[in-house]
Amino acid sequence: MRYPDETCSRVSTRGLDCAVIFGFLKQRRRRWLQAQPFPKEWLVTIERNVLFFHRLSASDQVELLGHTQVFLAEKRFEGCDGLEITDEVRVTIAAQACLLLLHRKTDYFPRLLTILVYPSTYLAEDRRHVHGHVWQEGKMARLGETGRWLDAIVLAWDAVKSGAADPSDGKNVVLHEFAHQLDYENYAEDGAPALATRDQRLSWQEVMRGEFASLRAADETGIPTLLDTYGATNPAEFFAVSTEAFFERPRALRTRHPKLYAELRSYFHQDPIEYSAE
Ligand SMILES: [Zn+2]
Incomplete structure (x- = not known):
């Protein structure tokens, strides 16, 4: 696929700020990619x-496909344990990840x-909260992972x-894993993605702190929860688990956690109840 040349060395000699030029060319290239058949x-x-x-909706489908074009042009895929990276692998991952980008200004x-892809669940060293002060350590099966200091996401294809x-x-x-990447956009791993205003940040902190504490308490007392109790591990996992519930169980989430649902709806600029199969 050809797209406009975007090296900035030629234009930087005009005395213009290279970062600004690069940003402009990046946006132009993305608009071009989005418009491709x-x-x-x-x-x-x-x-x-x-x-x-x-x-x-039809307009959301068009937007999602445009984002998918950009995503696939910008991200690299690597197969692990013999998995061959096919277009099916790339497109199936990209289309799901790009659901998180709809209706928002995004830097992809x-x-x-x-994106590293294993054929199925893989083993990795881990330390996991079990209950109270009890933690489990050792090799554990994983479906996926990412980290603030990694420039990669690992996924198990069968789980995808x-x-x-x-x-x-x-x-x-x-x-789940791409929600972690949104969390890192403000250079922290604290369960709070980049929010535009101080009021939004304060509201987010207040709601998330209360909801996280409730999930921890429920986890320790064994009360059944809508949210996966893996979210009780820390605020970053809480955001990732809440994102899964927001898109996949929106009606139940809105009923049982209305403030949490409202915060996520405001951040994602989406109301998944409108298109949920739940
Ligand atoms: Zn996680």
Whole structure:
């Protein structure tokens, strides 16, 4: 695929700020990518694998496909443990990740360069909160991971596919890991993504602090919860788990956690109840 040349060395000699020029050219290239015809075979893959796509409005579908074009042009994929990176792998991951970008000004997960994909659950050293002061350590099975200091996301392909095939079970490893990337956009890993105003930040802090404390308390006393109790690990996991519930169980989340739902709706500029299969 050809797109406009965007090296900035030539224009920087005019005395203009290179970062500004680079930003302008990046935006121009992205608009160009968004406007390209979406490959038919990619669309067939999305329609087959990513079930929430059918429930989006026509304008949201167009926006999602545009974001997917940019995502696929900018991110690198690597297969692990023998997994071959096919267009099906790339498109199925990209379309789900880009649901998080609809209706918002976005820089396309700017801290992320590479997506590593294993065929299925993989083992990694981990330390996990079990209950109270009890932590489990050792090799544990993982569906995915990312980190503030990594420029990568790791995903298990079978979990990616099963998450996309059931858009209302509250579990989606792609939404979870890419929510972490949104969290990192303000250079912190604290469960608070980049929010535009001081009022938004204060409101977010107040609501999330209360909801996180409630989930921790429920986890320790064994009370059943809508949110995955993995979210009780820390505020960053709480945001990732809440994002999964927001997109996959929006009605239940709004009923049982109305303030949390309202904060997420305000941040994502979306109301998934409008298109949920729940
Ligand atoms: Zn996580």
